[in-house]
Amino acid sequence: MSIPMDGTAVITKGDRNLYIVTGRCLVKGYISRVGVVDCFDTNTGEVVQCITFPIEFNHRPLLSFHQDNILRVHSHRQSVEINLQKIKANKSTTSVPLLPNSCPLDVSHAICSIGDNKVFVCGGVTTASDVQTKDYTINPNAYLLDQKIGEWKILASPPEALDCPACCLAKLPCKILQRI
Known part of the structure; x- marks a missing residue:
């Protein structure tokens, strides 16, 4: 499992799976600047899936599930749809708009x-x-x-x-x- 540092968000799917999505984490002793999704099985206490995807973000991403196996990860600059079954990530054209005061989200929000x-x-x-x-x-x-x-x-x-x-x-x- 990667060690989340900042820009981390959590989403659950059902009663069993907890998905930890982070834009910067420690993987095998090195700081990763790509996104990482770790799926944690709450019944067994094991990490059952780890997926990297080609975007980085410096605020907590906005997460949502689309259909059964598509996890959407949204940030200001880029967004990605991750097929958890096929372990495939596709960049998306949608992104998170700036706040009403024209400021971006950051890790302090x-x-x-x-x-x-x-x-x-x-x-x-x-x-x-x-x-x-x-x-x-x-x-x-x-x-x-x-x-x-x-x-x-x-x-x-x-x-x-x-x-x-x-x-x-x-x-x-x-x-x-x-x-x-």
């Missing part, structure tokens, strides 16, 4: 898949004003991405949104998610 093709994002850092100045500040808003139409919606502004990153990662109910 709390990202949580909820419902059908919806993604909740809060916390993290964002550029303070001009992207050229590289001044960063805490992201004060919470967003919801509808993956079907590829659009972000601002769900909450401060101070309510700043209370949510821990809830988002732990998938605990919070005030914002209860409104959806």
